[in-house]
Amino acid sequence: xxxxxxxxxxxxxxxxxxxxxxxxxxxxxxxxxxxxxxxxxxxxxxxxxxxxxxxxxxxxxxxxxxxxxxxxxxxxxxxxxxxxxxxxxxxxxxxxxxxxxxxxxxxxxxxxxxxxxxxxxxxxxxxxxxxxxxxxxxxxxxxxxxxxxxxxxxxxxxxxxxxxxxxxxxxxxxxxxxxxxxxxxxxxxxxxxxxxxxxxxxxxxxxxxxxxxxxxxxxxxxxxxxxxxxxxxxxxxxxxxxxxxxxxxxxxxxxxxxxxxxxxxxxxxxxxxxxxxxxxxxxxxxxxxxxxxxxxxxxxxxxxxxxxxxxxxxxxxxxxxxxx
Numbered sequence: 001x002x003x004x005x006x007x008x009x010x011x012x013x014x015x016x017x018x019x020x021x022x023x024x025x026x027x028x029x030x031x032x033x034x035x036x037x038x039x040x041x042x043x044x045x046x047x048x049x050x051x052x053x054x055x056x057x058x059x060x061x062x063x064x065x066x067x068x069x070x071x072x073x074x075x076x077x078x079x080x081x082x083x084x085x086x087x088x089x090x091x092x093x094x095x096x097x098x099x100x101x102x103x104x105x106x107x108x109x110x111x112x113x114x115x116x117x118x119x120x121x122x123x124x125x126x127x128x129x130x131x132x133x134x135x136x137x138x139x140x141x142x143x144x145x146x147x148x149x150x151x152x153x154x155x156x157x158x159x160x161x162x163x164x165x166x167x168x169x170x171x172x173x174x175x176x177x178x179x180x181x182x183x184x185x186x187x188x189x190x191x192x193x194x195x196x197x198x199x200x201x202x203x204x205x206x207x208x209x210x211x212x213x214x215x216x217x218x219x220x221x222x223x224x225x226x227x228x229x230x231x232x233x234x235x236x237x238x239x240x241x242x243x244x245x246x247x248x249x250x251x252x253x254x255x256x257x258x259x260x261x262x263x264x265x266x267x268x269x270x271x272x273x274x275x276x277x278x279x280x281x282x283x284x285x286x287x288x289x290x291x292x293x294x295x296x297x298x299x300x301x302x303x304x305x306x307x308x309x310x311x312x313x314x315x316x317x318x319x320x321x322x323x324x
Contacts, residue, residue: 009083011090016285019071019089024057028070028089051077065247072248075278082278118196120177121157121167129164130156133185138220139310141227147237148223153205157182165190168219170203170246173259181219181246193246202252205242212240212265215253215283216305217276219244224309225269248279250286257292265293269305272298 011019022028026043029036035046036053043053051061060067066076074085087093124130127149134140148154157167165182172178179197184190193199203219205226216222222244226236241260245252248270257263268283270276280296287294301311 009081009087011083011086011092015090015092016086018091019086022089022091023069023071025059025068025070025073026053026055026057028073029053029059067247067249071282072278076275079274081274082281085278116196118178118194118198120169120180121159121165121182121194124156124158124164127156129185130154130166133166134220134223138224138306139227140220140223141230143230144223144226144236148205151206153203154219167194168203168244170197170199170201172198172201173255179246183220199246199249200251201255202246203244204256207237207240207242210239210241210260211263212267213253213256213260213263214240214242214267214269216242216244216269217248217271218246218304221269221271221305224305227309228305248275250283253283253287264291266295268294268296270296270298271304273303 029043029045036043037046041055045051045053048061050064051059053059057069058067059069059073061077066072068076070089071082071085074080074088075082080088084093131142131145134145135142145154153169153171155167155169157165159165163184163186165184168181168183169177170179170181178201179199180194181203182190182192182194203222205219205222214222214225216225222242226242229236241256241263243252243256253266266287268280270280277298280298284294284296299305299308301308
């Protein structure tokens, strides 16, 4: 395996191009001897039947909300680094058969229900619990929360059994709600999606006269970063749009750029864990090849940008670390 003088694994541009040509997850899994079961046109992994391989070369792990192609599979499922994944698909190194061992603490996969129509949950009579949760516990600036409410990408929802959640709404290219993410505001942590939605467009918080797209994994991270900028005396909405992927899928970025062809600068601000770093490396290279100016930054404190915001030293450290 190629190792640089700094002891880091590296790959060449030619190897990356070769990896992209071989970026078919189904073919990779079959070559590696994974125990696959066929059902119609699709295959699933016998040990985890919510992990589905499509004939197109994509894979979807429905119970985890993960998807991608062979590069992401090698990183997220097998636990390898992004450079290793590139070298394996390029044929520079032989991977061997070492599928990742899933910890026993992870619950068994859940059978997916039949498709249901997408319907936004009922709004609460007011947003009192929403402000208490987002501004109190998550430390978002009140002005940022009010902007999200004004743009109708956030509201306080209430379930039929009177449970209140923060509801983050995504819209398609026609301006119609297409998906929504729910975040529990009680003592017990809860994350979920409104059934029937499509995550192709992501969650978008508009700025004024944007020339830069800021990309995050979650809406709360995007709002946290905006709050950090505001605390520095910087207008967080001037020249910036905020896009939350709702995971690590590239489709929301592609759809945003298709609808906003004037945007040429992209800041990747994903989580600092291995999955976020691997996705950022892939996104950056793909976008740079398309002619975009791309920069990548990870949270200076904690795993994500809300950790940085909540941290007692987060605001001071981002002032020192962020290049605006």
